[in-house]
Amino acid sequence: MTATQVLNRVTPDKVSMEIKDPVDPTALGQAKAIIEELTTTDGSVDPDALLKVGKRLKDIPEDASKFLVSKEECKEAFDGLSDQERTALVNIHGRVKAFAEMQRKSVSDVEMDIPGGKAGHTVSPCNAAGCYAPGGRYPLPSSVLMTAVTARAAGCKTVVLASPRPAKITMAAAHIANVDLFLCVGGAQAIGTMAQGINGVVPKCDVICGPGNKWVTAAKSLVNGKCGIDMLAGPSEVLVICDETANAKVVAADLIAQAEHDVVARAILLSTDASMIEKIDSEVADQIEALPEPNRSTALEALKQSFAVQCKTIEECVAISDDIAPxxxxxxxxxxxxxxxxxxxxxxxxxxxNAAEVLGDYGAGPNHTLPTGGTGRYTGGLSVFNFLRIRTWMRVDDNKASQGMVNDSVVMARLEGLEGHARAAESRKL
Incomplete structure (x- = not known):
């Protein structure tokens, strides 16, 4: 390893998809215990228990008497921003909203003819959405906008937000996103509360979305079924495919930006040019030294599990990338x-x-809540579709015209050994 080498070197044949279970077993047990502690005999959350757990886990101050942030407090936080900060928040909100509304317009109610009648589907939003925004190492108002604005664009009547120890900028984002209820608790206690509701205070959420720590992920796995969830997110990751034409400074900056997210984040470089890999690595070493703490230490730790691969062709880069599904x-x-x-x-x-990943983080339009750990092979990021129900219907007006369909159903039912089904179809015979 040279004095400036930061990224590990891996040969193409040594790269594996490394799919890991996003649910930590210890966190799962702890999340289950927390949710059980909160839950009353009727299945809802006890508000006194939530306040107690929130204080114990440092979500809220010891002297706090409530676990909700009021709309007035959120507006006050928004009004207290500088003009520059307020403008950025308004601009990002507008772009995320425009993109989500475009997505919503792309799917609509449809119908078609069937023998003797019509069939189709309707598209309708779920009633209540639960949105989670992390409140740990860094405040993430962008996650408030990505989740709450998208739920609102889908048409959800009620949007609940949860974020522990909310910073003023997080509260300001909640204001502009028009959040209905703001729970200032995090972790499993937040997920359990949004899933189960508090009688007369917090509705049961139909879908819960948003990134979080291992207790959030564990809790989402526990409530999945009681409500929908967007995904079980693991550590964040970026993969850059480049050739000899790339700008080493820019690529290095993007790798570092991802690495500073978390000590378990991962930055991957695939290139057909060996000298470009060396230039980028040298830039990473130089640029990371200029980062303030704790960003520098976090990024350095993350880069320990990050790596660079020299590939023979761009096609080989693409094949490796498709295997990883970053x-x-x-x-x-x-x-x-x-x-x-x-x-x-x-x-x-x-x-x-010029299409920096950080522009996606901060509201170019597409959502920044994205699948990790190889799950991009079968799913996409958060969108209005997570909050929509596509429900089918059929109507038969002309029984005579439907007889062929009736006869087919009788035959198929008996092939499957379901005589009751066959007789139900036969009851429609003329």
């Missing part, structure tokens, strides 16, 4: 669009040198 995939090559079109598995795609 949360964020950046393409910085001579023909970035062509390479992007050949990629199959990812959470969010960032095409070209």
């Amino acid at each position: 949360e964020h995939l950046e393409i910085q090559t001579a023909d970035s669009q062509k390479v992007a079109d050949s990629c199959g598995n990812y959470g969010g795609l960032f095409i070209g040198e």
Whole structure:
């Protein structure tokens, strides 16, 4: 290892998808105990127990008498921002809202003819959405906007937000996102409360979304079924595919930006050019030294499980990337669009040198809550579709015209050994 080498070097044949269970077993047991502590005999959450747990786990101050942040407090926080901060929040809100509304308009009620009648589907939002915004190492108002604004654009009547120890900027984001209820608790206690509700105070949420720590993820796995969830998110990750035309400073900056998220975040570099890998690694070493603490220490720890791979061709880069299915995939090559079109598995795609992943983090429009740990092979990021129900219907007006369908149902039911089904179909015979 040279004096400046930061990224581990891995050969293409040694790269594995490394799919890990996002649910930590210890956190799962602790989350289960917390939710049980909160739950009353009727299945709802006891508000006194929530206040007690919130204080014990340092979500709220010891002298606190409530676990809700009022709308007035959120507006006051918004009004207290500088003009520059307020403008940024308003601009990001507008872009996220516009993108989510575009998504909502892309799906609509439809119907078609069937023998003797009609069939179709309706698209309708769930009633209550639960949104989680982390409140740990850094305040994340962007997560408030990504979740709450998207739920609102889907048409949810009630939007509940949970975030522990909320910073003023988080409260300000809640104001502009028009959140109905703001729980200032986090972890399993927040997820359990949104899933089970508090009688007369917090409704049971139909869908819970948003990133969080291992207790949040564990709790989401426990309540899944009582309500819907967006995903079980693991450590954040970025993968950059580049060639000799890339800007080493820019690529290095993007790798570091991802690494500073968390000590378990992962930054991956795939390139066809050995000298470019060395240039980028040297830039990473230089740039990371200029970071303030604790960002520098966090990024350095994350880079220990990050790596660079020299590939023979761009096609080999794409094949490795598709196997990993990264949360964020950046393409910085001579023909970035062509390479992007050949990629199959990812959470969010960032095409070209100027399409920084951090622009996606901060509201270019597409959601920044994205699948991790290889799950981009079968799912996408948070969207209005997480909050929508597509429900089918059928109507038969002309029994005579439907007789062929009736006869087919009788035959199929008896092939499956379901005589009651067959006789139910036969009752429609003329």
